[in-house]
Amino acid sequence: MPSKIAIPAQLINQFCCPKCFATSEESFVFENLKCNRCETDFFNLGNVPCFFPAGFHQKTIWQHQIATLLGNAEQGLNNIRESLARYDLSETTRKRLADIYKANLINRDSIKLLFEKKSVIAEYNEQLSSMNPGDLGEYFDLIFRDWAWDSVSLPSEENHNAFLRIKSLLDKLPQTPKNILVLGAGAGRLSWDLHNHLKPEFTLAVDSNPLLLAAADELIKQQQALQFGEFKLFPQASFPTTLTQSITPPDNATSNAHNWFLLGANVWNLPLSKSNFDLILTPWLIDVNGGDVRDLIGIIYNLLTPKGSWLNTGPLLFTRHLPLQLKYSHEEIKEFITLANMEVAAERIDQAQYLISPMEARLREEQVWSFAATRTKSNNSEPPPGVLASWLIMHHLPIPIMDFRLTQPHPLVEAIVALIDGEKSINNISNILVNQLPPGTAVIDVIVSILGQLLLERELST
Ligand SMILES: C[S@@+](CC[C@H](N)C(=O)[O-])C[C@H]1O[C@@H](n2cnc3c(N)ncnc32)[C@H](O)[C@@H]1O
Incomplete structure (x- = not known):
């Protein structure tokens, strides 16, 4: 089926196959x-x-996830219906349950309708049910925070401060960005506020969550209203249990949406091949993308123009399942940025309130680290203390040609060494060898350990 969107040719040319x-x-x-x-x-x-x-x-995976989400909602509705049929409920309890029932019903119907409008129909898949492909509703509250608790012309403190943190770093950029890429754009608000402020040639907002993409598309590109039910699981004195949130499209969507584009993609397999973005924004992404920040820096570096900049904002609340060695500190990440031939031009740390709904009595505050890092001309080949070579840490850096003595010849070692040509990085070699190794092999780890060993032997012999 052909694509129906009016993306300018200049942007289309940057796309490639993500596979x-x-x-x-x-x-x-x-x-x-x-x-x-x-x-x-x-x-x-x-x-x-x-x-x-x-x-x-x-x-197919999304269809299964939507079916699971709607199935769970249906189950929740059944449970409330059963409770409402009991004889031992007071009117007050009955009203609370009925309010939650109504909010759940609105959400089930709105989500179903939203995906039907996008031609992605809920369909349960037996094979996928044993694989747990993830919960689509994980970031549902972001739709409220981005679009329901305020308006673009009258922003809430939370959205306004998020934008101000970014705006304060824009002055430090070497040029005014024209081509903007936002990775992990969520429901789209920050990318939209930035787009309206900078008025670039285009903004491309990327996310992998179809519920957030669909909501952002509906509000900004289609300029259609949405309705969702907001409710809190715990009672809070003097706050309502539920609210019906009628979300209207941002008031400036008509004039500014023509060059703001959405893309469904995974940051680890982006369908983008050219270094054509002069600004890449990662809002609340570097800790929750399931990967290694070093590799994300490599991806960002490769997509930036020679004078391009990376703006990051968010905490370092790495996901629970990430191995400890990948839960990098601010210091480590700055070290990686330098190794990747970028320079932190400015940074700030703020204590910021997070997801503060008008119907929320509790406060959540996070430490938010925002910085601007700009590509430099220098080549920081000097590795930091304790490391044999920069390219062993930053897997996107080219491996220089060098003389390795293979004391214990092995076909894989020989294949890796033969691929070193002064241009290829560990990532490039991994992409070449991935299909020749057993499925599930951590190819990058194998290459790092083989080349690390060879480098060490080389150092010891000189
Ligand atoms: C904590 S939310 C932040 C969303 C938004 N930037 C904000 O500030 O509200 C993280 C976002 O990153 C997206 N995300 C996480 N991993 C991703 C990946 N590998 N590829 C694309 N998007 C990803 C999630 O779907 C989610 O929208």
């Missing part, structure tokens, strides 16, 4: 949502192009 990396000059045809090289078909979420390495299968 085999064929470019638009090769076999990747953005307009047809197809890569003719690896034969992968992609799909639209309404008018939002979605390019994931799994291709159309990603839509």
Whole structure:
């Protein structure tokens, strides 16, 4: 099915296949949502192009996730219905349950309708049910925070402060950004506020969560209202149990939405091939993307123009399942930025309130780290203390040609060493070898440990 969105050619040319990396000059045809090289078909979420390495299968996963979300909502509604049928409820209890029932009902129907409008229909998949592909409702409250608790012309303190933190760093950038990429844009508010402030040639807002993408598309691009029920699970004195939130499109959507685009994609397999963005924003992303910040820095660096800048804002609340060695401190991340030939031009730490709903009695405050890092011309090849080479830490850096003595020849070691040409990085070598190794092999880890060992032996022998 062809793509229906009016993306400018200048932006379309930057797209590539997220699976085999064929470019638009090769076999990747953005307009047809197809890569003719690896034969992968992609799909639209309404008018939002979605390019994931799994291709159309990603839509099947989403359909299953939507069915699970709606199924759970249905189960919740059944439970409340059963409770309401009891004889031992006072009128007050009955009213509380009935209010929550109504809010749940609105959410079930609104979510179902929203996805139907985007032509992604809920469908349960037996095979996927044993795999736990994740909860689509994980970031549901962001829709309220971004669009329901305030308006663009009268922003809440939370949204306003989020924007001010970013705005204060814009002055430190070497140039006014024209092409903006926002990774992990969520329900879209910060990217929208930035877009309206900077008035760039275009903003591309990327996320992998279809509920947030669909809500952002509906409000900003389609300029259609949404309705959701907000409720808190715990009673709070003097606060309502539920609220029906009627969310209207931002008042400036008509004039400014034509060059603000949404893209469904995973930051680890972005369908973008060119270094054409002069600003990349990562709002509340670096700690929750399931990967290694070093690799994210590599991705960002490769997508930035030579004078481009990376703006980050958010806490370092790394997800529970991330191994301890990847829960980097501010200091470590700044070290990586320098190694990646970028310079932190400015930074700030703020205590910021988070998800403060008008119907929330509790406060949540997070430490938010915001910084601007700009690409530099210098080549920081000097590794930090304790490390043999910068390219061993930053897997996107080219590995220089050097003389390795292979004391214990092994086909894999020989294959890795043969690929070193002064340009390829550990990531490049990993992409070449991944299909030659058993599925599930942590290829990057294998390459790092082989080359680390060879480097050490080389150092000891000189
Ligand atoms: C904590 S939320 C922040 C959302 C938004 N930036 C904000 O400040 O409200 C993290 C966002 O990153 C997205 N995300 C997480 N991992 C991702 C990945 N690998 N690729 C694309 N998006 C991702 C989530 O779907 C979610 O919208």
